[in-house]
Amino acid sequence: MANFMVFHTQIASIMEMLANSAVADICKLIDDDYAVFRLEITQSQKENRALQRKLHILEMNVARERAEKTTQERVLASRPSSVKILDRYRGMARGEGHLTGGHRSFVKPAGHNTWRDDQPITVDDVSGTSTQHVILIESADVEAAAPGGSSLVKQERIEGEEDPQHSRDIQTGAAAVLVPPVATDHLSTTVPQPRTRCSITEVSGTPNATLKSETDTKTLTVTQRLLHTRSDHRLDPERQELGRLGCPLAPGSEYLLYGNPRPRTVHSHRDSGNTLETGNDPSCSYSTEMDPGNMPLGLETQTDLSRGDWNQYSSSVYSKGCQDEKGEGLVVDEVTVKVEGDAPLAWNVDETHLGEGNSQGRDFLDYRGSLKTNLNVATHSPLHTFRDRDPVSTSMGPSDSHGSVFFDQVLNSNDTARAQAQGGGTTSSNSKEKRFLCMFCNKGFSCPQKVEIHQRVHTGEKPFSCTQCHMRFALAGNLKRHQRVHTGEKPFSCPQCEKRFSQAGDLKRHQRVHTGEKPFSCTQCDMRFALAGNLKMHLKVHTGEKQFACTHCGKSFSERSYLSIHQQKNHSTL
DNA sequence: CTGGGGACGGGGCCC
DNA sequence: GGGGCCCCGTCCCCA
Numbered sequence: 001m002a003n004f005m006v007f008h009t010q011i012a013s014i015m016e017m018l019a020n021s022a023v024a025d026i027c028k029l030i031d032d033d034y035a036v037f038r039l040e041i042t043q044s045q046k047e048n049r050a051l052q053r054k055l056h057i058l059e060m061n062v063a064r065e066r067a068e069k070t071t072q073e074r075v076l077a078s079r080p081s082s083v084k085i086l087d088r089y090r091g092m093a094r095g096e097g098h099l100t101g102g103h104r105s106f107v108k109p110a111g112h113n114t115w116r117d118d119q120p121i122t123v124d125d126v127s128g129t130s131t132q133h134v135i136l137i138e139s140a141d142v143e144a145a146a147p148g149g150s151s152l153v154k155q156e157r158i159e160g161e162e163d164p165q166h167s168r169d170i171q172t173g174a175a176a177v178l179v180p181p182v183a184t185d186h187l188s189t190t191v192p193q194p195r196t197r198c199s200i201t202e203v204s205g206t207p208n209a210t211l212k213s214e215t216d217t218k219t220l221t222v223t224q225r226l227l228h229t230r231s232d233h234r235l236d237p238e239r240q241e242l243g244r245l246g247c248p249l250a251p252g253s254e255y256l257l258y259g260n261p262r263p264r265t266v267h268s269h270r271d272s273g274n275t276l277e278t279g280n281d282p283s284c285s286y287s288t289e290m291d292p293g294n295m296p297l298g299l300e301t302q303t304d305l306s307r308g309d310w311n312q313y314s315s316s317v318y319s320k321g322c323q324d325e326k327g328e329g330l331v332v333d334e335v336t337v338k339v340e341g342d343a344p345l346a347w348n349v350d351e352t353h354l355g356e357g358n359s360q361g362r363d364f365l366d367y368r369g370s371l372k373t374n375l376n377v378a379t380h381s382p383l384h385t386f387r388d389r390d391p392v393s394t395s396m397g398p399s400d401s402h403g404s405v406f407f408d409q410v411l412n413s414n415d416t417a418r419a420q421a422q423g424g425g426t427t428s429s430n431s432k433e434k435r436f437l438c439m440f441c442n443k444g445f446s447c448p449q450k451v452e453i454h455q456r457v458h459t460g461e462k463p464f465s466c467t468q469c470h471m472r473f474a475l476a477g478n479l480k481r482h483q484r485v486h487t488g489e490k491p492f493s494c495p496q497c498e499k500r501f502s503q504a505g506d507l508k509r510h511q512r513v514h515t516g517e518k519p520f521s522c523t524q525c526d527m528r529f530a531l532a533g534n535l536k537m538h539l540k541v542h543t544g545e546k547q548f549a550c551t552h553c554g555k556s557f558s559e560r561s562y563l564s565i566h567q568q569k570n571h572s573t574l
Numbered sequence: 575c576t577g578g579g580g581a582c583g584g585g586g587c588c589c
Numbered sequence: 590g591g592g593g594c595c596c597c598g599t600c601c602c603c604a
Contacts, residue, residue, distance in 0.1 A: 443585095445585095447590070447591095448590095449590065449591070450585090450586095453584090453585095454584080454585080456584095457583080457584070471582090473582080473583085474583075474584080475583080475584070476592075476593085477584095477592080477593065477594070477595095478582065478583065478584080480593085481581085481582080482581075482582075484581095485580085485581070499579090501579080501580085502580075502581080503580085503581075503582095504594090504595070504596075505595085505596065505597070505598090506579065506580070506581085508596085508597095509578085509579080510578075510579075512578095513577085513578075527576095529576080529577085530577075530578080531576095531577070531578070531579095532597095532598070532599075533578095533598095533599070533600070533601085534575090534576060534577065534578085536599090536600095537575070537576075538575075538576080540575095541575085576604100577603100577604085578602100578603085578604085579601100579602085579603085579604100580600100580601085580602080580603100581599100581600085581601085581602105582598100582599080582600080582601100583597100583598080583599080583600100584596100584597090584598090584599105585595100585596085585597085585598105586594100586595080586596080586597100587593100587594085587595080587596100588592105588593085588594080588595095589591105589592090589593085589594100
């Protein structure tokens, strides 16, 4: 029994020793693992800090890149001579629903003087889709700041998570003032040095980010020049190249330029795609979405840009513009522009696009012919100085400067003549009062609102629609007058007869019947006419459309025999 | 072909 | 500044 007790004690002792040993081993293992674990944690923390630093630097680079863009916008905004640009074509794009829908495409104008084809400045947000935009940035600055670390950063954003600042910067030129201080500082210090530029590239078809790095010192050089020559960029040789229109610079001009003649979003009724091709070659389909045939009717129900939206848009745009009568600011709105490669630019303005289905379509001109024949229609207004080729403006704006010049040409060719014929024109003696110029035709107006109204001539905007028919009008007064067609109202009565007229001009014209006045005389013969249209028809006699005109009375005949009969019958005694 | 009217585009002026 | 009105020019159509 005693032996048993001793044995039991020994066993217990051994068990205790074994237990202690086991605990010690376990503790030792735990300590070792803990040490390893702590070491790993420390290393991970170090890596995290390094990655955070890199991320921060990359964010700064992104901000810097944005700042470059926005600063360039400011360069445009701060155009000399207190010039202000209001891009009214955003409304056109709105009509396409692109902008309101969030679709934004900023494209390099093909053939742009200062942009290269390989410039990666392309931001394309497509709303309504789940497309993820991968911003891939590889910057030498990052490498320098975080040596040894990875320079690849993936940043994926889904729809709706768009950076508000980013969006704001892109959407409005006014946001150009919101340049991050860091970015501006960076610009001021590093711009002169070539550096790696960040490219924002949409990677389609790949769920994950891929790396794309582009070093474009040339672009930076251009950007730098633009950033630092805001006051003298008019003298930029490249901008001087704009002088192909023969537009000398006009320093100190007091003209304020309204409107943006850049072509806007194309809504071609013939082309399958709503495309606006930009490039060097002026062959670009252009039409306005003011398609009466497709327009909804009714002032109250219509929501297209031509009506309420348009008004709203215009008001917004011009309210912006009016905020800065001094020309201190710039409102540059973007317009969706889709570039298909570097397709040549061609502006095939087709009146069927412009006014199809509208009796007023006749007023639209085929600008192609005008473009051919009026390339030298020079306007000596300083406004052309500002039709620059600023890559920022073109990237942010609705189109490239080629389209702008095109508009200059074609619109000057048509509207300027009419405007000048009606006492307008930039060179009028009262140009000081009419210091608000239309960007399309240079016609001067006394206030911006009149420019806005006038520019409907060029834009095709017809905000006022008749609720009784499909007719649309650019002027409210014309709509009001038109409605007499439906009401039958004829408030103008002739005092000499029973006739009544819906328009005062009609009455006045009618009264020539009573007075015998014939103010329109033929320069080829002695015929006189009470109506200009009749004279115009008559002139065809002399222009060869009728080959056989009577030398006595001017009457013309399609065949010589008819003329002979006429002369024998009416002038045989002569 | 001419005369005449309907209707619209658009600039200028005034309130 | 905005709206209304006037006016001119123009196109189209018809008798």
